[in-house]
Amino acid sequence: MSELLSKAKKASECARFLSTLTTEEKNNALNKIAKQLLQEEAYLLEENEKDIQVARSNGTPEGLIDRLTLTSERLHDMAEGLKQVASLQDPVGEVLSSHTRPNGLQINKVRVPLGVIGMIYEARPNVTIDASSLCLKAGNAVLLRGSSSAIHSNTALVKVVQRALEQTNIPIEAIQLLEDTSRDTATEMFTLNEYLDVLIPRGGASLIQSVVKNASVPVLETGVGNCHLFIDESAKKEMAISIAVNAKTQRPSVCNAIETILVDQQWAKEHFQELLDALAEKNVSFVGDEKTQTWDNRIKQAEQADWENEFLDLIVAIKIVDTLEEAITHIHTYGTKHSESIISEDAANVVAFLNRVDAAAVYHNASTRFTDGFEFGFGAEIGISTQKLHARGPMGLEALTSTKYIVQGSGQVKG
Amino acid sequence: MSELLSKAKKASECARFLSTLTTEEKNNALNKIAKQLLQEEAYLLEENEKDIQVARSNGTPEGLIDRLTLTSERLHDMAEGLKQVASLQDPVGEVLSSHTRPNGLQINKVRVPLGVIGMIYEARPNVTIDASSLCLKAGNAVLLRGSSSAIHSNTALVKVVQRALEQTNIPIEAIQLLEDTSRDTATEMFTLNEYLDVLIPRGGASLIQSVVKNASVPVLETGVGNCHLFIDESAKKEMAISIAVNAKTQRPSVCNAIETILVDQQWAKEHFQELLDALAEKNVSFVGDEKTQTWDNRIKQAEQADWENEFLDLIVAIKIVDTLEEAITHIHTYGTKHSESIISEDAANVVAFLNRVDAAAVYHNASTRFTDGFEFGFGAEIGISTQKLHARGPMGLEALTSTKYIVQGSGQVKG
Missing domain, CATH: 3.40.605.10 (Aldehyde Dehydrogenase; Chain A, domain 1)
Structure with missing residues (x-):
């Protein structure tokens, strides 16, 4: 035997x-x-x-x-x-x-x-x-x-x-x-x-x-987390920036760090540079689609794989979106159903995001980095399940x- | 596509x-x-x-x-x-x-x-x-x-x-x-x-x-149920026989019907013929190991496969056991972790059986035929899971x- x-x-x-x-x-x-x-x-x-x-x-x-x-x-x-x-x-x-x-x-x-x-x-x-x-x-x-x-x-x-x-x-x-x-x-x-x-x-x-x-x-x-942060039109500037920086940079190599930031275009009109400045200060580099690249020349061209995979590094994909709908669809297309967050002061958008985004953990006004057995108060963790059964x-x-x-x-x- | x-x-x-x-x-x-x-x-x-x-x-x-x-x-x-x-x-x-x-x-x-x-x-x-x-x-x-x-x-x-x-x-x-x-x-x-x-x-x-x-x-x-009934020394005769007949014959083709009856030897000394008579009356035939065959000549020689598989028919495997321990070991060896029942009036044996037998449903003084979404009061059933996840x-x-x-x-x- x-x-x-x-x-x-x-x-x-x-x-x-x-x-x-x-x-x-x-x-x-x-x-x-x-x-x-x-x-x-x-x-x-x-x-x-x-x-x-x-x-x-x-x-x-x-x-x-x-x-x-x-x-x-x-x-x-x-x-x-x-x-x-x-x-x-x-x-x-x-x-x-x-x-x-x-x-x-x-x-x-x-x-x-x-x-x-x-x-x-x-x-x-x-x-x-x-x-x-x-x-x-x-x-x-x-x-x-x-x-x-x-x-x-x-x-x-x-x-x-x-x-x-x-x-x-x-x-x-x-x-x-x-x-x-x-x-x-x-x-x-x-x-x-x-x-x-x-x-x-x-x-x-x-x-x-x-x-x-x-x-x-x-x-x-267990494992793979292609996590997103969606900054809604109504998001408070300081909160959105502080959560983006935390979720991307506090420990970029882990599964609950974010890989893509989706930014509402109205919010972006006022605060986009400041968001990028704060991330750049932590040595984060940026990739994005053609439209988003026109907003800031620090953003390099994103490959298809950049939307699909985890960077697990100080790189973030950025996309300006016109609507909540576009953000939800992007997450549905590329997300791995791990952790997804919306920063917003708009109750209707929050409810729509939390109910419609399909992930193990969906957040409102908080960093995705909390998806963890200790942070959830379980006292221990054998892993983070990304399956539904x-x-x-x-x-x-x-x-x-x-x-x-x-x-x-x-x-x-x-x- | x-x-x-x-x-x-x-x-x-x-x-x-x-x-x-x-x-x-x-x-x-x-x-x-x-x-x-x-x-x-x-x-x-x-x-x-x-x-x-x-x-x-x-x-x-x-x-x-x-x-x-x-x-x-x-x-x-x-x-x-x-x-x-x-x-x-x-x-x-x-x-x-x-x-x-x-x-x-x-x-x-x-x-x-x-x-x-x-x-x-x-x-x-x-x-x-x-x-x-x-x-x-x-x-x-x-x-x-x-x-x-x-x-x-x-x-x-x-x-x-x-x-x-x-x-x-x-x-x-x-x-x-x-x-x-x-x-x-x-x-x-x-x-x-x-x-x-x-x-x-x-x-x-x-x-x-x-x-x-x-x-x-x-x-x-879902599915396979190689279910057992264990009749303990302390089992009430009428109850044991009525449950054995029900669990075997009420609908033999289903997964929650019993396939093997394990009978305590002390109980068998008094009631074995009556148990077999009641089953035979419902056209059940019997297979068993050599030792059990010596108890009644209606019992034919069991093949290894008879202990391992469902008959899904009016056949039952019968085994006289010396102890509760032997019954539990037999169930651990051959059971498919679906439904297992003990008939007993001995509290210590009941607790040992219910705690130690590893199955989706363990019964005391009841027929295994109740393992069913409707009988459990769920109002519907998509199947009976035999896995643990x-x-x-x-x-x-x-x-x-x-x-x-x-x-x-x-x-x-x-x-």
């Missing part, structure tokens, strides 16, 4: 037991893992160093090496994260609805774990701990498939996690890492419907699309659960 | 408009469709007759021809169904949660339509109307891909539906049928992520598995919706 099959099978067996754990048992394990991480700091940093050396010798860019690097501070952050997850409310067992039918059957809908979660991710060792802690708190077994470039770090982290679990009543099969990081193993995971209940890919667009396109196991799609938007612990109907009778048969 | 692409694109455009419809507009359309179905009875029966003639000349079994057949009575039932859906509460717009963050952002989670639903189904023309009415009520556009054997009936039904929509403000693209019923078209639907938000297959196990295995569009998996168990209107976060601010930017 391959490593994947053997571990997937063990995860599936283990999940049956995990679903029966008390909140206290799970929290105890999370706190034990936090403690163990700090105790084994030297070992973890040593193993991490092996990955960094390989990355360096492969000529990996410094940005990626930074993501891969563990430090004492980062280990402390991970331990804090584990304690925070322990402090969150346990979603499992929550009764979502309860009703009695005319025939006397009592039907309760309760939250239960999903079962086994397959996590496929790139070279960030912190995902190993983030994902493990959230999956465990929601009563799931997790099968981790990280990047080969982080294999020493991930192996060490999971060994430490399992050494912590050995001090509890939770089997170590609750959290397992695939040591075989070949592409074939990932592909095999995609169709392991017998043992995996859901796959969660975390990483770049191509990883996510590969999972979405090829998996028969249900997927929680199961969970949409920031996913906290609840997104890692399913439901079950518990039906209590007294001998009822169907007539 | 192919018929599929052209219709899928129109559906996607139309879905934007449907999401803004009022409940009254949708109900008006549903009632208009009901009326139109009755008005055009002669035309519908005539077109249906063409399908029946083709089926007869192809030597189609009478059972399948019956499923294909429309009658005046069945059209009246469809019209009644439409009116019932009109009377159900509109899920769209429901506010599921609302909270204000410390920074003043007000975050509302509201129910919205899914968008475009691709429905892939076999030769039951009633699904055309059922699915259309539920999708429309939940504000979705639907793209129907029925069986070639029902093409005349489905084409006529959708024409009639669209003639009713023409009398309303709802575009006819809300409900479209693919006239091309080739396998290639279905396969193309599987990966049309750009325009389809979800696929719902309805039909036999092979159809459903083909969609689950090959689709990159998210799927709502999004919706589990009977799916009513809510399963045809997604959610959206509406975030209201006053200029908030991320620090």
Whole structure:
């Protein structure tokens, strides 16, 4: 039996037991893992160093090496994260609805774990701990498939996690890492419907699309955000400019940063230069269509791809629009249904935008940068769902659960 | 552009408009469709007759021809169904949660339509109307891909539906049928992520598995139910026997009928013959393992496949078990996580069974035959989900919706 099959099978067996754990048992394990991480700091940093050396010798860019690097501070952050997850409310067992039918059957809908979660991710060792802690708190077994470039770090982290679990009543099969990081193993995971209940890919667009396109196991799609800001005619100048600058520049590489600003032409007549000045001051450069280019010569010609894709950089596409309708249509055409914002003081336009724009999060007079499990108050985040099934938007612990109907009778048969 | 692409694109455009419809507009359309179905009875029966003639000349079994057949009575039932859906509460717009963050952002989670639903189904023309009415009520556009054997009936039904929509403000693209019923078209639907938000297959196990295995569009998996009844040592004799007979024989061809009975050996010592007598009286035949066969010579040798698959017929697999643990393990090994029932008067065993058996619906002292949207009080059903993402168990209107976060601010930017 391959490593994947053997571990997937063990995860599936283990999940049956995990679903029966008390909140206290799970929290105890999370706190034990936090403690163990700090105790084994030297070992973890040593193993991490092996990955960094390989990355360096492969000529990996410094940005990626930074993501891969563990430090004492980062280990402390991970331990804090584990304690925070322990402090969150346990979603499992929550009764979502309860009703009695005319025939006397009592039907309760309760939250239960999903079962086994397959996590496929790139070279960030912190995902190993983030994902493990959230999956465990929601009563799931997790099968981790990280990047080969982080294999020493991930192996060490999971060994430490399992050494912590050995001090509890939770089997170590609750959290397992695939040591075989070949592409074939990932592909095999995609169709392991017998043992995996859901796959969660975390990483770049191509990883996510590969999972979405090829998996028969249900997927929680996360990631791509081609987000827009629409500045309506009635928008307050200072607010619009401050939100545009924040949503574009505060952290341009993330999915909830904006990529395109749609500006109402009446508003533009008065404030366009000032908007561009404020963005330019933060080193943002501009692309736009021919019409918009006539407004300001700092705007370069936009390619079709500029409307369609994320820049994830200090570049913004700008388009002057005649109407709210034009803005909504543009967003419908190019948006990825992640986060979209309108700046406006016109109640009718606000309602139209919020109701008609189809996205996980629609904003009025606020930056799109708030689409995030922590900012939404969930206390944690496994990712931001851009699909419409199961969970949409920031996913906290609840997104890692399913439901079950518990039906209590007294001998009822169907007539 | 192919018929599929052209219709899928129109559906996607139309879905934007449907999401803004009022409940009254949708109900008006549903009632208009009901009326139109009755008005055009002669035309519908005539077109249906063409399908029946083709089926007869192809030597189609009478059972399948019956499923294909429309009658005046069945059209009246469809019209009644439409009116019932009109009377159900509109899920769209429901506010599921609302909270204000410390920074003043007000975050509302509201129910919205899914968008475009691709429905892939076999030769039951009633699904055309059922699915259309539920999708429309939940504000979705639907793209129907029925069986070639029902093409005349489905084409006529959708024409009639669209003639009713023409009398309303709802575009006819809300409900479209693919006239091309080739396998290639279905396969193309599987990966049309750009325009389809979800696929719902309805039909036999092979159809459903083909969609689950090959689709990159998210799927709502319905169907297969390898359901078990466990008769615990403490079970009341009459209750256990009456539920066993009901769950096996009341309608053996459906997914929520039981396929295996697990009998505690202590209970069996006293009541086994009586259980078998009651089932045999309803023409049920028995298969079982070697040990169970020694209890009664009416039990034939079970093949491995008998534990794994649905009989969908008056056959039941029977196994004498020593413990609750053995019953739970058997269900974990062979069950399809649909519906599982325990008959017991022992509170500890009941709790263990209900908590530890992983299924969409777990029952205590009741027949599994109640797993059904109508029996659960949802007023309608698009299918019974056997997956854990999004919706589990009977799916009513809510399963045809997604959610959206509406975030209201006053200029908030991320620090």
